[in-house]
Amino acid sequence: MSRISLTQYLVEQQRSGGHMPAQLRLLIEVVARACKRIAISVNKGALGDVLGSAVSENVQGEVQKKLDIIANEVLIEANEWGGHLAAMASEEMDSIHVVPNRFPQGEYLLLFDPLDGSSNIDVNVSIGTIFSVLRKVTNTRGVSEEDFLQPGKQQAAAGYCVYGPQTTLVLTVGDGVVMFTLDREMGSWVMTESEVKIPADTKEFAINMSNMRHWAPPVRRYIDECLAGSTGPREKDFNMRWVASMVADVHRILTRGGVFMYPWDAREPNKAGKLRLMYEANPMAFLVEQAGGGATDGTRRILDITPSKLHERVAVVLGSKNEVERVTQYHLQQAG
Known part of the structure; x- marks a missing residue:
């Protein structure tokens, strides 16, 4: 049985219904590639000298872990040059990161928690990356924090990557929820769950x-x-x-x-x-x-x-x- 890759899923979303503009598709693929890089650092752990705390604090006054900083830098470097973003915002940064003038500026805004669950890094428990995508709705030139202050119902896409026994990417573009598992040998994201549904009742x-x-x-x-x-x-x-x-x-x-x-x-x-x-x-x-x-x-x-x-x-x-x-x-x- 042939499996659907992340790229194939996004192309099919682009072809059907028209709710997957080319810039959004590119953005999601770039974020997914960045998550693969973060997964490599997470999996190396002590072998890569990435465990423990840094000597800095984030905007919330929390001591940053080394992996917090690495994941934040990976996401910024991966996304700023592709032409799909106007700016980014991170839980680890005081203010927004506007795409530098030397790169083309796109119509989307990316927000992320580069490494959620930092207290679990050193004890080898599942952690992850969370991301949210908004459209820049103002027509004015330039970007400010005001452009980001939109209600969540206006998100164009959202997802997370969990770094656990398997590395799993969970995604929505407003058309249900799908899960992809990282095939480490192939280096590709493969759909392993479609139409994810949460039971209405629970114990x-x-x-x-x-x-x-x-x-x-x-x-x-x-x-x-x-x-x-x-x-x-x-x-x-x-x-x-x-x-x-x-x-x-x-x-x-x-x-x-x-x-x-x-x-x-x-x-x-x-x-x-x-x-x-x-x-x-x-x-x-x-x-x-x-x-x-x-x-x-x-x-x-x-x-x-x-x-x-x-x-x-x-x-x-x-x-x-x-x-x-x-x-x-x-x-x-x-x-x-």
Whole structure:
């Protein structure tokens, strides 16, 4: 049986329905090639002297890992010269990176978390790259941060690459979710799953239970009901899974269902949440919705939120549709 490559899939998307412009196809292929380079560095680990922390901090004040910096540089270098981008933004950079004048400027904007789950790098647990693609909607010359401040529902494409036992690329261009596995011998991305669907119901939740004492009442209520099991109001037993790598946790949910929660908590009450809206929540929400799931910040659909700044944070509840709706309803009941 012949397998479909990433290139073939993108060409077929370009031919059917017309929602795959040539620049977008090129952009996705370049990002996919960059992820292959990052995968090589991740797989070498200590052999490549890429483990451990660097001596720098990112814009969020977090100590950067060596691989954070390497992955960020790989994505910038791979994408800035091809003529498909106007600018890029990264979780690891203070401001946007405008395509240099010596290269042609395209009509798309690329946002990425170059290496999600950095705390897992040194212990050989799955980590990944998350990316989001927007169209530059203004007609003015030049690019500014304002061009990036679009709601997630305007994404042209989104995806992630998870570096685990297999290297897997998960992608949506607004026409469902597909998965590609890296064939290391051939060096090519091969489709291994099409029409990915998240079950509407689940018996699994993913959350950092160590923060329970800081959660808002609606989150406590939901988790307490799950923990009560078959003798509680949900009348079924739940399992908890928590990898502390959003890519790994969301990949599990896309594969077999579940609900992922990174809610607001009282430790930093003035911050809406921990995760970044534009680099993490938006692309993951787009993927989850395209797979039939739901994604909210507790009260609002994530993809409807218009960001006010480049590194905006947000609470996240995403995954199996019926569970997300339940958590959201608990928040709305308290607000009402």
